[in-house]
Amino acid sequence: MPSKADLSTTEASAERAAAEVLSAEAAIEQAQAEINIIKSNLDKSIIRSPVDGIVLSRSIDAGQTVAASYSTPELFVVAEDLSQMKLEVTVAEADIGRVESGQSATFQVDAWPDRTYQAEVLKVSYGSSETDNVVTYETELSASNEDLSLRPGMTATADIHVAQHSDVLLVPIAALRFEPTPPDQAPKTSSKSNESFLSKLMPGPPRRGGSGSGRPQNDNMLERGSGSTIWILQDNRPSPIEVTIGLSDGRYTEVSGDGLNVGSEVIISESI
Numbered sequence: 001m002p003s004k005a006d007l008s009t010t011e012a013s014a015e016r017a018a019a020e021v022l023s024a025e026a027a028i029e030q031a032q033a034e035i036n037i038i039k040s041n042l043d044k045s046i047i048r049s050p051v052d053g054i055v056l057s058r059s060i061d062a063g064q065t066v067a068a069s070y071s072t073p074e075l076f077v078v079a080e081d082l083s084q085m086k087l088e089v090t091v092a093e094a095d096i097g098r099v100e101s102g103q104s105a106t107f108q109v110d111a112w113p114d115r116t117y118q119a120e121v122l123k124v125s126y127g128s129s130e131t132d133n134v135v136t137y138e139t140e141l142s143a144s145n146e147d148l149s150l151r152p153g154m155t156a157t158a159d160i161h162v163a164q165h166s167d168v169l170l171v172p173i174a175a176l177r178f179e180p181t182p183p184d185q186a187p188k189t190s191s192k193s194n195e196s197f198l199s200k201l202m203p204g205p206p207r208r209g210g211s212g213s214g215r216p217q218n219d220n221m222l223e224r225g226s227g228s229t230i231w232i233l234q235d236n237r238p239s240p241i242e243v244t245i246g247l248s249d250g251r252y253t254e255v256s257g258d259g260l261n262v263g264s265e266v267i268i269s270e271s272i
Contacts (some may be wrong), residue, residue, distance in 0.1 A: 005192045053080040056152060058213035079152055081212070085145045087119060089158045090129070091259060097125055098162040105141050107158035112149060119143040163247055169260060170252040172235065172270035181270060211263045233265040 049055075056077040060066065066073060087107060091099055105119040119141040128135050141158060145151065226245050231238040241264075246254030 008117060020104050024251075048074060049076070049078050049139065051078060051080040053078045054082060078246065082146070082148055082150075082152075083146050085143050085150050085152075087141040087156055087158060089139050089141060089160075091124075091139050091160070093128070093135040093137065094138045095162075096124070096139075096211070103160055105158050105160040107141070107143070107156045109150065109154045109156045111151075114151075117143050117150070127216070132174055158257060164239055165247055165254055168246060168254045169256065171230060171255050171266050172252050172268050173248065173251065175266045176253060177256075178231055179266055180231060180267070199228060228255075228261070231267040232260065232266060238267055 012160075025270055056079050058076050059074045060076075089107075096105055099121065101121050101123060103119060103121045106116050108116055120143075122140040122142045125138040125140075128137050130136075139160070148187070228245055229240050229245055231240055233239070241257055241259045243255040243257035243260060246256065248254065
């Protein structure tokens with residue numbers, strides 16, 4: 001029979017073994033926690049793009065240290081979808097009142113000077129910026145780029161169609177500024193030179209606009225909706241026609257008035 005001393009020794013050994021088991025279990029839990037932390041850090045070391053797209057540039061090299069304590073670094077520049085591009089343009093304060101979302105626009109880029117792209121106004125900013133005392137407003141346009149001919153960072157020149165009229169009469173802007181010399185101040189010319197003179201008065205008849213858009217000129221004489229006088233050639237003599245000014249594209253202006261028709265010979269200058 002075991003003695004009391006042997007029994008006490010055995011019980012003490014059992015208690016120590018139980019304590020060691022608890023200690024080992026705690027060590028296992030601690031090791032598992034460390035494993036979880038390491039796995040989490042490993043997952044964070046993998047850089048994942050937030051969107052599907054194309055990497056445009058890379059600003060970091062393999063082995064370079066990146067830490068949250070540093071200033072936020074730019075790792076990559078990613079373009080999400082190049083088949084649809086956004087064009088940022090600046091509009092002068094004199095024109096911004098006529099620009100609004102949904103209007104159509106066209107633009108060109110230096111890379112493809114013979115090509116015109118179609119666009120649509122997405123957003124017109126209310127915040128302004130000033131450069132060299134010129135106040136402008138940023139406007140965003142949306143353009144399709146299915147053939148990927150447009151690339152980020154390209155410089156573009158855009159025209160926003162703030163208004164559009166079809167089947168109207170157009171005359172050169174010079175015709176709206178022309179005033180004939182009074183007869184008593186006109187130089188004497190022979191009939192032959194007079195024919196040459198008349199030929200230089202007429203750039204051609206007013207043309208019928210197919211579908212044009214534009215903006216009123218800053219010149220008060222060419223303000224949209226105002227009246228003006230143009231001169232046409234009738235019986236080899238200048239004859240005035242009162243017209244109303246419409247849209248202008250910078251070269252030709254829409255006009256309407258009694259007595260002016262397609263084919264009327266409009267005078268723009270007296271210079272020979």
